[in-house]
Amino acid sequence: MQSRIAPTVRTQHWASSRPRFGVAATLLLCIGLGLPFVASAQSSATGTIEGSIMDLSGAGVSGLSVSLVETGVSASTGTDGAFTLRDVAAGAYTLRVSDGLREADQGGIDVRPGETTRLEIEFDADVFAIRSRGQVGPDGQRALPLPGITVHTSRSTEGYVERHADVGLGFPAAISRVPQSIHVIPQKMIDQQRPVTVSDIVRNVAGVSAARNSVEPFRSFRLRGFLVGESVIDGIRNTGSLNIQAEGMANIERVEVLRGPGGAVFGQGSPGGTVNIVTKKPLDEARVAARFGVGNFGYVQPEIDVTGPVGGGLGYRLVATWEQRESFIDFVEPQAAQIAPTLEWSNDSGLTLRYQGDWRRRELLRYINHPFSGTVVDTDRFELPRSLFTGEPGQGETVSEGLMNTFTVERRTGGSGLVRAYARVNRSEYDQPSVAPAALEDDGRTLNRRFNRFQEEQDEWVVGAQVVQRFNLGTVPATVSAGFDVADWTYLSLFERGTVGPIDVVDPTYGAPVEGIFTLADSEDQFQLYGGYAQALFTPAEVFTVVVGLRWDQLENRTLSNRSGDEGTRTDSQVSPRAGVSWEVVPGVVPFASYATTFAASPNFGFVRTPDGNPLGPQTGRQYEAGVKVDVGFDLVSTISAFDLERQNVATADPNDPAFRVPTGTQRARGFEAFAAWEPSAVSIFGSYAYTDAEVTEDTNIAAGSRLDNVPEHSWRIWATTERALPGGWIGGLKLGVHANSDIVPVIGGDQEIPGFTVWEGGAYLQKGSFLADIMIPNLTDDYYFLRGAFGGTGVIPGDARRILLTLGWQP
Secondary structure (H helix, E strand, O other): OOOOOOOOOOOOOOOOOOOOEEOOOOEOOOEOOOEEOOOOOOOOOEEEEEEEEEOOOOOEOOOOEEEEOOOOOEEEOOOOOEEEEEEEEOEEEEEEEEOOOOEEEEEEEEEOOOOEEEEEEEEEOOOOEEEEEEEEOOOOOEOOOOOOEEOOOOOOOOOOOOOEEOOOOOOOEEHHHOOOOEEEEOHHHHHHHOOOOHHHHHOOOOOEEEOOOOOOOOOOEEEOOEEEOOEEEOOEEEOOHHHHOOOOOOOEEEEEEEEOOOHHHHOOOOOOEEEEEEEOOOOOOOEEEEEEEEEOOOEEEEEEEEEEEEEOOEEEEEEEEEEEOOOOOOOOOOEEEEEEEEEEEEOOOOEEEEEEEEEEEEEEEOOOOEOOEOOOEOOOOOOOOOOOOOOOOOOOEEEEEEEEEEEEEEEEOOOOOEEEEEEEEEEEEEEEEEEEEEEEOOOOOEEEEEEEEEEEEEEEEEEEEEEEEEEEEOOEEEEEEEEEEEEEEEEEEEEEEEEEEEEEOOOOOOOOOEEEEEEEEEEEEEEEEEEEEEEEEEEEEOOEEEEEEEEEEEEEEEEEEOOOOOEEEEEEEEEEEEEEEEEOOEOOEEEEEEEEEEEEOOOOOOOOOOOOOOOOOOEEEEEEEEEEEEOOOOOEEEEEEEEEEEEEEEEEEEOOEEEEEEEEEEEEEEEEEEEEEEOOOOEEEEEEEEEEEEEEEEOOOOOOOOEOOOOOOEEEEEEEEEEEEOHHHOEEEEEEEEEEEOOEOOOOOOOOOEOOEEEEEEEEEEEEOOEEEEEEEOOOOOOOOEEEEOHHHOOEEEOOOOOOEEEEEEOO
């Protein structure tokens, strides 16, 4: 449900109206950013609001901020829960209660000239809700009770406008209170777009460049110029990069993206940002939802989602799906399955126990890339088809399988306190045989190839705890959080190589045998991480927010070569601070500035060594960011920001052998980003734009100023839907979207360019009651375009061909 619900209660003494603000900036066709305009006049006569806020036991709740949405008049509750709002112009208002993180609104508060309106409000901290016990007039007679409004900060909204997220501070908080850019892709948008991969979801976010297409087994992307290979699921970091592969779409409720470093809370991760995948949880009411999808390329996908209460505080949810299809690449026919059960028990004291399981399996023939010749160059001689498969049909399928088990204990305490402990255990296996392109002969069509086989296993466990507590620091409301986590990740890898005959890419003939297989690397890597953090959010005034935080991590890396017997170890410690401030200059307009840092383990994996034979040290990153967040009503929210981001001790592909990696020094990304979500009546619009200048600033081999690979300077995205009532109780809707990237370079320091693209998508849906029929067509005009350069600069990766996806569903 919506994080803020517009009040519908009105009284006969409506003497004022809410100040109105408009948004007048156009950003790439239709993105509004926001400027306030003249507020309507109010009566000069004033009144007073006195009240008290009590918890469910009847005790006063101190340290809460109480304000009037329409005027900005505010106060804080004392030790007995009492508050007073003076000099309030006569009229009807919406009262907002906030603990500095979450907000709840109560409409229909009536103020009369020269009189005092008294309120008694009951506060439920577990779900952050306020319920008025009544409004008392000056004659002592109790008015009719006002309707209560409940705000669930752990659920997605029913639309595009999201005002709360977990990823900014590590627990639910109002996005406007976090002085760093945050984007949330809600469930409604995910359902409408029918994405195949997580990359498809996050491309809605400004500054994200897609890194994979639908026939590649990995799920990764670039954010603010830097690769995001790790994932955070339900606020818990997964150390292993393989965990983001084959991430099932069916169990995703929403995706939250913190742009820029998040090391002060989550520890090691990409400096480009943190992606938090929020999974579906049990619901209070029984519900069975089912979908069946069919489409071109032999696409078939049934999906079921069953949830409800069992009794005695126990609830369940089971999400399961299976997918089979062909693809736009010859011989590649992916199959995937996911089963995700959840059990959750809670009681009236605020205690919750939760188990989440997630099993995934994916099979497909490994496609590597197209050569540059015949795709982005030399197309005057011949043009290679998008369907070209440069491997061998008999090379063997890539199989990835994983099981993730998560156990969580949560306890809500008085006020807005939270205590959480968790444990997660992962087991993943990955077998990838492939015939990979190598050098292209001078004729431009004879492609040399080699056989590669990666066999990988990873075991990971992580345990941690978190405490969140609100209190008053003198007269200043504060919310403090602290936590720790311990993780162990063991990674076993076997890398084999062999020879295989060349192929004529213009007239391919398959069947060349694989010969001369030998072991190139056989290694074991173990990472042990220990970390702890503390952060505080202060609201010295209703319009000011200050966030400070600090995290300490220790990373122990041991690597062993089973071929040579060489063993290397390294231990590093890292302190990751953050600081930020925001100021609500006028209601709904919040400028902010922040400094954030992070670090990440270098991707050693048995290939990277320092001259003394030890692993590389961790990469580090820092960011300065400033911007403004706008939420002035009209069901519109937007953020614009500028940033300066740098990372050091970077490991990149060895130009002599892309299977190995070497450090390249320092890289920097600077840019500007903007996004807006707007939901006027019967229309929903989401748009974003990013300018990213990403380059090498210091390197022993690459010239300073060289562009970073696969990072477009300009990227933008617009997605819009509209719906209307049709005869017979039907509701019909149309969907249309476009995303675009400018030119990119496939290799750092290279002079080759891959042209940019503009890709359209569209669809329509019909709904009656719980029945839904939906058609979605990605790449509506079937453009032949290229996402990025392949790993090591060996070729180019085409984007998906046009897909036609028809979904029939039953979703109460």
